[in-house]
Amino acid sequence: MEIYPHQLLFNKDTQWNLDGGSVVGVADIERYRLPGHEKANELVFVNGRFDLNLSKFISPGLQVLALENASEHSELIEKHFGHSAEYLKDGMHALNTALMQGGAFVYVPAGVELAHPVYVYHVTDARAHDALALPRSLVFVGKNAQLQWVENFVTLGSGSSLTNQVTEVVVDTDARFYHYKLQQDSKEASLVSSTHIRQIGKSFAYAVTISLDGHIVRNNTHMVMEAEYCESHMYGIYLLQGKTHVDNHTIVDNVKPNCYSNELYKGVIGDEATGVFNGKIFVRQDAQKTNAYQSNKNILLSEGASMNTKPQLEIFADDVKCSHGCTIGRLDEEGLFYLQSRGIPEKQAKSLLLHGFTSDILEKIQLDPIREYAEESIHRRLEML
Amino acid sequence: MLKIENLQAGIEGKQILKGINLDIKPGEVHAIMGPNGSGKSTLASVLAGRENYEVTGGSVTFDGKDLLELAPEERAGEGLFLAFQYPVEIPGLSTTNFIKTAVNEVRKYRGQEALDAVGFLKYMKEKMAMMNMDQSLLSRPLNEGFSGGEKKRNEIFQMAMLEPKLSILDETDSGLDIDAIRIVSNGVNKLRGKNNSVLVITHYQRLLDYIVPDFVHVLYKGRIVKSGTKELALELEERGYDFIKNEVNVGEEA
Incomplete structure (x- = not known):
């Protein structure tokens, strides 16, 4: 059985707190800072709000603004904000869009190759109350620019939390976008993490998701290749124990011809943990000469562990090279x-x-x-x- | 060194070894030959401690210890080495790291200090020179994509690194061409000494041209039915296993 976080959300016994006046200071998050932070930009969200005071930006050219203050980029925002809704027609996504407050707009201007990565911390404060956080970002990587984006999820305190996050990324012509997601939050922390990457010009996108802990984790990772000659890579590993549930839903959408994508997810599942992989590759009618590969491999370590996997291909073109497959076995x-x-x-x-x-x-x-x-x-x- | 008495063993309720007796002394090379299905590989598996085999009777003592009581890694620590008929491919695990872990675990078992990175490298270089082992093989993932010959060379190299007292070669010649057999045999011969013994399990006599045994035993239907010196192997090569089968079957009828 798949358990969806909305079942938690609407549990009437739970008092969810949406940014109820919590104060998170530098000291609270110090120990969660990732190695290499001395040479990284740091973007901090607290209970879903972009917190400028806790954030730090060192790379020339990088612009990070509160979404509501980014009027100088209103044209871009209008054009690209919310485009992931075409692919995520579910309540969780709608909830984020309806209730999100204090999202961030990240802009890497054309030609700017950031030497330093951006570390993103999604901090959810469950010290005083159970907490709900709805972080939202729109990232634009301009022509011939480069961005390395590292996301980490942190719940403070022992209360229950639900972080329902949406990041929309737009990658322009000749740009390169690298995305690393680290998930090892507390056993009481649930997460819905949607990353929707849209390649609007011939470009390179790369995503690696590492899931090690948490209560219920759902990742929606999407790559939409809207231009010819795009390349995209999507990798993931999940090492699960206890009763953790991790669900990776991925979409690779080949809209235009001559694109390449490679996808590999691997899992090791022990105790009574459960995993789900649901990978979908679309090859649209126009997307001739697509090369798309997908694989999911799993090792179950115990009798109580389980894995459900569904690699899927939907091909509407007739001159493509695609493969998909999955394995589940013991050591x-x-x-x-x-x-x-x-x-x-x-x-x-x-x-x-x-x-x-x-x-x-x-x-x-x-x-x-x-x-x-x-x-x-x-x-x-x-x-x- | 190794004393096998009336060993009976099988798999999934089917008895394969029906009373094996064998005594191997330090420095001796024994060969076990026999037709397909006679129990040769079962014997190797039981000695090395493969889990799914069940010992139903008899005993095996190795340097005075009850071998059958020991876990596979303890047997290795005691100085038993099995060169696999089908070495396992392990993606993602570098051959050098694997050998380093194995060497240091075995040293720990034997009460010796672990080798540090420099000490290990020096030790490995020595053995590589001795065994004509190629560096490129050692930096690749363990056995992954190795040819048949490369896998077997890697087995013998591991044997050199672990310095066992008793090496069991399980059909090490299977699938090898004559050049590869020569290379592998040379390696084994270099490791022979008055304190270590070899048990060669093979279907064909040709390996014994290169690794010359002191004793040859014929295994048939789970028993050693004939023992002799290296001339027995030549006789088998010439006359085939049928004459042994006939002798045994006639004996059974009587």
């Missing part, structure tokens, strides 16, 4: 015996096999401090098995 017993027969104890042998399984996704993280951080987090997790 390779022959491999385990092989390592043990070389003197490696069982526990460590399992950990080595799983490291091997996850390594190709980790290698996709091109930002060194973030890759090392993810490697360490995964290493710690595998040591706990």
